[in-house]
Amino acid sequence: MASKFVTPTLTDQPTDGSLPILEGTLGPAAVDIQTLFARQGILAYDPGFRSTASCKSSITFVDGDNGVLLYRGYPIEELAQHSNFVEVAYLLMNGELPTPNQLRTFQNELLDFNLLHDQVMSFFRGFRRDAHPMAVMVGVVGALSAFYHDVIDLQNPADRHRAAIRLIAKMPMIAAASYTYSVGRPQRYPNNELDYSSNFLQMMFGRPNREHKVDPVLARAFDVILILHADHEQNASTSTVRMAASSGANPFACVAAGIASLWGPAHGGANEAVLKMLSEIGTVENIPKVIARAKDKSSSFRLMGFGHRVYKNFDPRSRVIQQQASQVLTHLGIDDPLLEIAMRLEEIATKDEYFVERKLYPNVDFYSGILLRAMGFPVNMFTAVFALARTAGWVSHWLELQSENHGIDRPRQLYVGSGKRSYPANK
Ligand code: SDX
Numbered sequence: 001m002a003s004k005f006v007t008p009t010l011t012d013q014p015t016d017g018s019l020p021i022l023e024g025t026l027g028p029a030a031v032d033i034q035t036l037f038a039r040q041g042i043l044a045y046d047p048g049f050r051s052t053a054s055c056k057s058s059i060t061f062v063d064g065d066n067g068v069l070l071y072r073g074y075p076i077e078e079l080a081q082h083s084n085f086v087e088v089a090y091l092l093m094n095g096e097l098p099t100p101n102q103l104r105t106f107q108n109e110l111l112d113f114n115l116l117h118d119q120v121m122s123f124f125r126g127f128r129r130d131a132h133p134m135a136v137m138v139g140v141v142g143a144l145s146a147f148y149h150d151v152i153d154l155q156n157p158a159d160r161h162r163a164a165i166r167l168i169a170k171m172p173m174i175a176a177a178s179y180t181y182s183v184g185r186p187q188r189y190p191n192n193e194l195d196y197s198s199n200f201l202q203m204m205f206g207r208p209n210r211e212h213k214v215d216p217v218l219a220r221a222f223d224v225i226l227i228l229h230a231d232h233e234q235n236a237s238t239s240t241v242r243m244a245a246s247s248g249a250n251p252f253a254c255v256a257a258g259i260a261s262l263w264g265p266a267h268g269g270a271n272e273a274v275l276k277m278l279s280e281i282g283t284v285e286n287i288p289k290v291i292a293r294a295k296d297k298s299s300s301f302r303l304m305g306f307g308h309r310v311y312k313n314f315d316p317r318s319r320v321i322q323q324q325a326s327q328v329l330t331h332l333g334i335d336d337p338l339l340e341i342a343m344r345l346e347e348i349a350t351k352d353e354y355f356v357e358r359k360l361y362p363n364v365d366f367y368s369g370i371l372l373r374a375m376g377f378p379v380n381m382f383t384a385v386f387a388l389a390r391t392a393g394w395v396s397h398w399l400e401l402q403s404e405n406h407g408i409d410r411p412r413q414l415y416v417g418s419g420k421r422s423y424p425a426n427k
Pocket of ligand 1: 231232234235236265266267268270294295301302303304305306307308309310358360363364365
């Protein structure tokens with residue numbers, strides 16, 4: 001229980017001990033507390049970082065109250081409709097949409113680096129066949145730091161750029177191989193005649209002994225999934241990448257740490273958890289029971305795919321994914337009962353006082369699993385797809401952090417443990 005209180009007063013003029021207010025381009029202002037401890041010997045306490053801006057960034061902006069998501073200022077809905085993942089990756093990394101020449105150069109760089117060193121393929125064989133693809137991706141991406149360590153001088157912009165290209169270029173083969181290895185299928189190599197999404201789909205679902213024609217409707221739907229998942233400000237996995245990068249760690253090791261963080265069911269692992277939840281619900285009649293469980297404080301159960309730390313309105317991505325899911329299911333002639341259950345669940349939950357009061361809406365993970373399942377992805381590959389997309393955001397934040405100089409991320413703590421005591425003499 002607090003015994004003292006401080007009431008910050010907003011003033012136009014600095015006074016002794018006052019802290020400056022920083023204004024960004026969009027969104028909430030921030031109190032600059034960098035000198036607070038040095039000047040006042042007191043820390044700010046914010047577990048979970050609900051009220052903390054960890055850095056300045058120009059990459060992505062989320063307005064949670066109005067359901068707005070901008071990549072370098074461009075609304076996610078417009079990018080999903082008019083752009084493609086490779087162009088969006090360029091935009092996130094460089095800050096501007098590429099000219100046709102810049103896009104061609106960028107595409108060719110990705111094609112030049114999309115193969116895995118043949119020895120990397122042996123890393124997969126060290127895993128059990130039933131290893132979760134996210135565990136495999138953490139291991140293999142981390143292992144790439146052993147292949148590309150001495151060749152990366154973080155002070156050299158060309159080396160930084162090449163590391164970012166290597167990560168975006170190689171992730172499709174790593175993700176596809178994390179799946180094909182689990183089903184004992186020899187891995188197909190990239191086909192440089194295909195676009196990024198089609199290439200991944202042929203590596204994922206193609207067999208080495210026959211041609212594999214990628215359905216253009218599915219390739220476009222998958223590309224939209226990659227665009228929607230590419231970045232999202234300082235989410236847990238991106239903050240993990242940034243924190244690892246702040247010590248000067250190898251970029252492949254930093255992204256491996258990001259994959260590990262994304263895997264959690266409270267984060268990117270939610271898309272897999274949503275599918276399991278919808279399957280367990282089974283029929284629309286069971287929805288009231290599940291809603292009651294999600295509201296029951298004595299239960300740790302949460303409605304997976306619902307709620308968000310920042311969005312207190314609809315996640316704009318979930319709307320686009322829901323449309324894509326309906327289109328793909330129609331295109332494939334699939335009548336997936338889980339889509340109807342999901343839509344009814346959304347309808348009931350978003351009218352229920354508990355969810356309305358807490359501003360809990362469907363997030364990006366709520367419909368993505370239904371779309372990925374319709375495309376043939378096994379449930380345990382859903383988060384691997386998220387990691388494939390988010391690599392563009394992770395490398396963009398890694399690059400942005402290299403140009404900052406705020407030093408290593410080293411939070412303090414509010415110590416509540418034992419006071420100093422001596423080792424017992426009679427021990
Ligand atoms: C992603 O950060 C990002 O940007 C992430 C992401 C990205 O692109 O990187 O958008 C991707 O991770 C989306 C989120 C996917 N996770 C899930 O769908 C898992 C289910 N959602 C929850 O675990 C939760 O909503 C979080 C983790 C997403 C957000 O948690 P917060 O912000 O810490 O919210 P909270 O725990 O403070 O909840 C506030 C209240 C609590 O009730 P009270 O204590 O006030 O009574 O809302 C309740 C919570 O119990 N609540 C839920 C709920 N989410 C919050 N109750 C039931 N079901 C839920 N899903």
